[in-house]
Amino acid sequence: DSGVTQTPKHLITATGQRVTLRCSPRSGDLSVYWYQQSLDQGLQFLIQYYNGEERAKGNILERFSAQQFPDLHSELNLSSLELGDSALYFCASSGGSGGAWGDTQYFGPGTRLTVL
């Protein structure tokens, strides 16, 4: 158990809908990262937050947004869902050095999103 929790474990929804995925980092970790794992794209970095502020952005679609709250949990919002958004979404957290390049990231169990 990495100490990173994600809810829900599974989510099934229809095209055009909006969903929210939630992540709680390990105790004491200030950085949260979101990744998408799909069969065609593999594991792709989406976005990183550090202590409530956006720190880095990857291949995140404009239909997707995220935030990190004062209690350090994070939410990833996916809207106007398409079939191609079906994937496993992982959250990871790391320690307090600003999400620097040497921080070790610990992953949650993921949320499996199925868009029908």
Add this chain to the structure above:
Amino acid sequence: GEDVEQSLFLSVREGDSSVINCTYTDSSSTYLYWYKQEPGAGLQLLTYIFSNMDMKQDQRLTVLLNKKDKHLSLRIADTQTGDSAIYFCAETRYNQGGKLIFGQGTELSVKP
């Protein structure tokens, strides 16, 4: 480019050693990681190495780094059926913050 490359499949017999290979492209200072993903599970950090090191050993795991060829390998000694999983190589780059850049993953199958 951004590519981190891995072979897709490896099959070994129980008790043999497994060697999973990875190549990366960036020559700047970097951390390189190995993660394990079992079916239906998240990514478990196995080990990592900084690019100024050549080797790191941790129980049954040995990581070798060839900086000249930008080649990383993970050796699992005395492979067990419980080692069957997908193994991901990943790197972070000095000028790109903390984001992990992953390879495609190598599916290790251990036969009894």
